Amino acid sequence: MNTVDQMKLFMEPQSVALVGLTRETGFTSWNALEHLLRYGYEGKLYPINPAAEEILGVKCYPRVKDIPGEVDLAVILVPPASSIGLVRECTEKGIRAIIVVGQGLADGDDEGSRLQREIIRVANDGGARVLGPNTFGAGNAFRNFNSAFVPMDMHRIPIGVICQTGMFMSGLPDFPMVGKGIDLGNTGDIDFSDGLEYFEDDPEVKVILMYIEGINDGRRFLNVARRVAHKKPIIALKGGRSEGTAHVTRSHTGNLAGRDEVYAAAFKQCGVIQANGEEEFNDLSKAFINLPLMRGRDVGIITITGGGGILAADACYRHGLRLAELSPESIERMKAIAPEWQSFANPADIWPPSRIAGHPLGEVLHTAIDSMLADSNIDGLLVIMPGTTPTDVEADPPDAHMSLIGTLVEAFKLTQRYDKPAVLWCYGTDTAATVSLIEKSGRILYYPTMDRAANVLARLNERYQFLNCRDDG
Amino acid sequence: MNTVDQMKLFMEPQSVALVGLTRETGFTSWNALEHLLRYGYEGKLYPINPAAEEILGVKCYPRVKDIPGEVDLAVILVPPASSIGLVRECTEKGIRAIIVVGQGLADGDDEGSRLQREIIRVANDGGARVLGPNTFGAGNAFRNFNSAFVPMDMHRIPIGVICQTGMFMSGLPDFPMVGKGIDLGNTGDIDFSDGLEYFEDDPEVKVILMYIEGINDGRRFLNVARRVAHKKPIIALKGGRSEGTAHVTRSHTGNLAGRDEVYAAAFKQCGVIQANGEEEFNDLSKAFINLPLMRGRDVGIITITGGGGILAADACYRHGLRLAELSPESIERMKAIAPEWQSFANPADIWPPSRIAGHPLGEVLHTAIDSMLADSNIDGLLVIMPGTTPTDVEADPPDAHMSLIGTLVEAFKLTQRYDKPAVLWCYGTDTAATVSLIEKSGRILYYPTMDRAANVLARLNERYQFLNCRDDG
Numbered sequence: 051m052n053t054v055d056q057m058k059l060f061m062e063p064q065s066v067a068l069v070g071l072t073r074e075t076g077f078t079s080w081n082a083l084e085h086l087l088r089y090g091y092e093g094k095l096y097p098i099n100p101a102a103e104e105i106l107g108v109k110c111y112p113r114v115k116d117i118p119g120e121v122d123l124a125v126i127l128v129p130p131a132s133s134i135g136l137v138r139e140c141t142e143k144g145i146r147a148i149i150v151v152g153q154g155l156a157d158g159d160d161e162g163s164r165l166q167r168e169i170i171r172v173a174n175d176g177g178a179r180v181l182g183p184n185t186f187g188a189g190n191a192f193r194n195f196n197s198a199f200v201p202m203d204m205h206r207i208p209i210g211v212i213c214q215t216g217m218f219m220s221g222l223p224d225f226p227m228v229g230k231g232i233d234l235g236n237t238g239d240i241d242f243s244d245g246l247e248y249f250e251d252d253p254e255v256k257v258i259l260m261y262i263e264g265i266n267d268g269r270r271f272l273n274v275a276r277r278v279a280h281k282k283p284i285i286a287l288k289g290g291r292s293e294g295t296a297h298v299t300r301s302h303t304g305n306l307a308g309r310d311e312v313y314a315a316a317f318k319q320c321g322v323i324q325a326n327g328e329e330e331f332n333d334l335s336k337a338f339i340n341l342p343l344m345r346g347r348d349v350g351i352i353t354i355t356g357g358g359g360i361l362a363a364d365a366c367y368r369h370g371l372r373l374a375e376l377s378p379e380s381i382e383r384m385k386a387i388a389p390e391w392q393s394f395a396n397p398a399d400i401w402p403p404s405r406i407a408g409h410p411l412g413e414v415l416h417t418a419i420d421s422m423l424a425d426s427n428i429d430g431l432l433v434i435m436p437g438t439t440p441t442d443v444e445a446d447p448p449d450a451h452m453s454l455i456g457t458l459v460e461a462f463k464l465t466q467r468y469d470k471p472a473v474l475w476c477y478g479t480d481t482a483a484t485v486s487l488i489e490k491s492g493r494i495l496y497y498p499t500m501d502r503a504a505n506v507l508a509r510l511n512e513r514y515q516f517l518n519c520r521d522d523g
Numbered sequence: 524m525n526t527v528d529q530m531k532l533f534m535e536p537q538s539v540a541l542v543g544l545t546r547e548t549g550f551t552s553w554n555a556l557e558h559l560l561r562y563g564y565e566g567k568l569y570p571i572n573p574a575a576e577e578i579l580g581v582k583c584y585p586r587v588k589d590i591p592g593e594v595d596l597a598v599i600l601v602p603p604a605s606s607i608g609l610v611r612e613c614t615e616k617g618i619r620a621i622i623v624v625g626q627g628l629a630d631g632d633d634e635g636s637r638l639q640r641e642i643i644r645v646a647n648d649g650g651a652r653v654l655g656p657n658t659f660g661a662g663n664a665f666r667n668f669n670s671a672f673v674p675m676d677m678h679r680i681p682i683g684v685i686c687q688t689g690m691f692m693s694g695l696p697d698f699p700m701v702g703k704g705i706d707l708g709n710t711g712d713i714d715f716s717d718g719l720e721y722f723e724d725d726p727e728v729k730v731i732l733m734y735i736e737g738i739n740d741g742r743r744f745l746n747v748a749r750r751v752a753h754k755k756p757i758i759a760l761k762g763g764r765s766e767g768t769a770h771v772t773r774s775h776t777g778n779l780a781g782r783d784e785v786y787a788a789a790f791k792q793c794g795v796i797q798a799n800g801e802e803e804f805n806d807l808s809k810a811f812i813n814l815p816l817m818r819g820r821d822v823g824i825i826t827i828t829g830g831g832g833i834l835a836a837d838a839c840y841r842h843g844l845r846l847a848e849l850s851p852e853s854i855e856r857m858k859a860i861a862p863e864w865q866s867f868a869n870p871a872d873i874w875p876p877s878r879i880a881g882h883p884l885g886e887v888l889h890t891a892i893d894s895m896l897a898d899s900n901i902d903g904l905l906v907i908m909p910g911t912t913p914t915d916v917e918a919d920p921p922d923a924h925m926s927l928i929g930t931l932v933e934a935f936k937l938t939q940r941y942d943k944p945a946v947l948w949c950y951g952t953d954t955a956a957t958v959s960l961i962e963k964s965g966r967i968l969y970y971p972t973m974d975r976a977a978n979v980l981a982r983l984n985e986r987y988q989f990l991n992c993r994d995d996g
Contacts, residue, residue, distance in 0.1 A: 078884075078927065129879075153875055154862055154864040154865070154879065157829075158862075158864030158865065159864045161864070162864055203951075213830070214830060215829055215833075217830050217831045217950050221951060221952035222950055222951075222952070223910065223951070223954045223971060224952070226952045227952075261830060263833065289833040289834050290837070291840075292836070292840035293840070294840050294846050295836040298832070298833050298836060298846075298868075298870065299833055301829075301865075301868065301872075302829035302830065303829070303830075326974075327838070327972055327974045328834060328950075328972065329971070329974075355689060356688055356775035356776070357686070357689075357690050357691070357734060357736070357762055357775065358688065358690045359775070360688075360736065360762040360763050360768055361762050361800075363768040364763065364765050367767050389627055391631030391632045391634070392627070392631065392774075393632070393774050395771075395774065399775070402626055402627070405553070406602075406626055406627060411551075436693065454550060454551065476696065477690050477693055477694070477695055477801075478694060478695075479695070479698065479699045479700075480676075481696045498696060498802070498971070499801065499802045500800065501799075
């Protein structure tokens with residue numbers, strides 16, 4: 051069976067046996083069936099529990115061999131010590147994909163490591179592959195399927211995650227990160243390369259995220275990652291990077307973390323983008339899904355606050371970008387509406403043209419966005435706006451303020467016309483409403499710090515460079 | 524007049540002349556009086572406008588000299604070219620504090636620079652000091668006072684800001700940053716040292732933030748900053764740090780940014796904490812107001828996800844912290860509730876004791892927090908929890924889930940008992956509710972990324988080291 055067909059048994063099963071399912075229900079019962087029913091999973095479900103007739107209205111079977119039809123996937127929910135016999139029963143039933151949930155194997159002591167090897171051997175000998183052990187297993191929002199024993203948020207977003215911790219199956223603050231997720235757990239058998247090959251031509255996945263503690267087959271990984279990276283952005287976050295943490299991964303997933311420099315060099319060679327923190331999973335996914343790549347390193351900054359423009363420029367340089375030198379045309383268009391004393395340049399401070407020269411702010415912003423995005427010296431845009439919605443200005447009818455916001459949002463629509471990325475940062479104490487209006491109006495994404503906004507532009511350029519340089523592989 | 528009394532005229536004026544106040548009202552009229560009335564400012568207000576009898580019900584005067592009583596502060600709202608005569612009228616009236624709002628002075632062209640020098644000279648010769656020009660001026664939530672012509676959120680929080688851009692008067696996302704703010708603008712006269720001396724013994728201010736593009740009197744700054752830093756944490760964000768941006772500050776506030784290394788060395792010498800981005804203003808203010816300092820560099824990590832614990836440890840090492848080696852007592856207490864195979868250490872993964880060994884999660888968390896905070900090997904705590912509130916688990920009554928959250932929140936109350944800082948990071952797609960409950964329950968603060976959580980602990984230790992080392996000054 052080829053890798054993709056094998057992985058489909060894990061990710062898109064038509065029928066699932068839940069081996070050793072509890073009869074308890076409710077939040078702390080960790081009943082995987084309860085969650086699957088809530089997600090609306092439409093495949094066949096076979097709970098295995100010799101002591102139950104049915105669980106949550108679904109007919110139970112005493113043993114795996116009693117299941118009447120074919121089974122794509124078995125999820126072994128019992129403690130590891132009992133797993134080997136059940137794995138053998140699964141292979142005898144012809145099941146070729148097995149998720150082993152239990153902990154305390156290679157993540158535990160030496161006895162656990164031995165037991166894990168034995169589980170994998172029995173499964174492989176019987177023609178099956180194992181996901182885990184020590185895992186939430188597989189999740190696929192597009193099929194309303196998730197094998198995890200904790201409830202998950204399921205969102206059909208085009209992001210595929212391959213990870214060695216359940217945390218990244220659950221999404222991160224303010225971003226439902228996982229459309230499809232593969233928790234490799236201890237990575238006893240199924241490895242990163244299997245996940246990458248599954249996502250490689252998957253039309254439902256546009257960006258691939260990996261959380262890596264250790265990789266089994268480095269050579270295969272290099273080949274597969276390099277091939278897949280030419281088709282889709284791959285973002286990798288490495289755990290156990292520092293001297294003081296490398297050993298800790300041993301007790302988490304039984305993996306030795308390996309030297310950080312080796313991984314960094316390998317990622318670079320393959321075109322895998324290395325994230326430096328978990329927030330980059332969110333930041334870069336959003337960007338690669340919604341924004342065009344950045345063809346060069348020259349940024350145009352539009353700001354309503356001079357200080358913000360300077361700090362944003364500092365952030366750009368920190369990430370290897372530069373302040374673009376504006377074309378004479380851009381300068382001319384902006385100078386036409388600026389006060390005479392303003393030495394109009396980049397960052398473009400749009401406050402004086404409005405406050406001093408008296409042009410409506412929406413018009414000034416429109417001119418700035420249009421001239422900068424049309425400027426061939428500029429590869430991408432960073433915009434700074436106030437986010438506070440001063441709805442409590444009493445003497446002022448609310449619609450006057452909304453009409454100002456409306457003209458600004460109208461100006462942001464211009465970002466849709468150009469094939470250049472644009473990112474936004476807002477100050478003020480309540481930015482959510484403004485941000486949401488602006489993001490909906492144009493092709494521009496908000497980031498919560500200027501550093502993260504600049505980093506996103508740099509990574510959009512890093513990917514452009516990778517795709518447009520000759521590959522030496 | 525000493526510096527503090529001088530600064531009080533700007534920050535706590537009993538009477539304010541608004542010179543050149545517009546008769547227009549509403550959002551885009553930038554009418555400072557409108558905002559002051561809304562804030563509930565209780566001092567005397569004297570709008571100066573020869574063409575108006577009254578504005579918003581407040582009696583107007585044609586000229587400054589026509590004001591019947593004494594005036595603490597004048598805010599000059601007219602364009603710069605007309606300012607000199609008005610500044611002279613103010614000094615003739617005996618006004619000793621003048622805010623000059625107008626732009627296009629040292630931030631503009633050479634003519635503007637000349638004009639700025641002239642304004643300052645006239646004011647100083649007449650016994651007055653000038654805040655600005657090119658400024659929002661002064662804000663003081665504790666007196667319902669703010670001279671800015673844009674509406675501000677006013678919150679009585681113990682944070683004093685001294686900045687060279689109005690942006691930092693407005694607060695940043697999710698944090699009402701300014702209790703008292705001084706926008707130096709072009710810093711033509713009033714400088715950072717004046718602001719520092721005002722905040723030095725101010726009981727309403729516990730943390731001082733500075734956004735710096737350039738400082739006039741470096742020698743005085745070094746002396747004042749070092750003295751004040753022994754009393755209150757001072758956090759500085761420097762704008763124009765990179766080669767490509769240092770010149771940009773010239774057109775923003777007329778300041779030359781100076782070499783980054785020089786500033787960094789000066790900050791270090793004075794005990795000023797240098798922020799690397801605007802988000803550190805929020806992160807560190809919250810921390811210094813609410814958490815004890817960290818006496819050493821050894822962190823204890825409590826996590827419900829192994830992967831999260833490893834990434835948090837990586838973040839700690841990145842910021843110069845270390846994973847603490849747990850005391851035998853801590854290990855013993857945790858091993859008593861952990862499954863046999865778990866090699867209990869730091870980071871402490873509390874999931875196996877609950878899920879595998881069957882102890883209630885709240886009890887496990889309680890044991891972990893209590894033993895770690897009591898452990899003399901540990902200087903501070905970093906905790907990772909799931910933030911998602913799965914209220915949509917249908918088969919489960921919501922109160923069962925809330926009861927779990929309740930026991931966790933109960934465990935976090937323990938953080939109040941110990942004189943060690945604790946920080947929190949949460950994963951999941953909807954963390955707000957959980958975070959709010961946890962922060963309210965104990966002395967623990969949430970940060971939106973693990974990197975920021977680790978950075979906060981490192982800075983709490985940096986400050987401890989500064990205060991507890993002999994000063995060489």
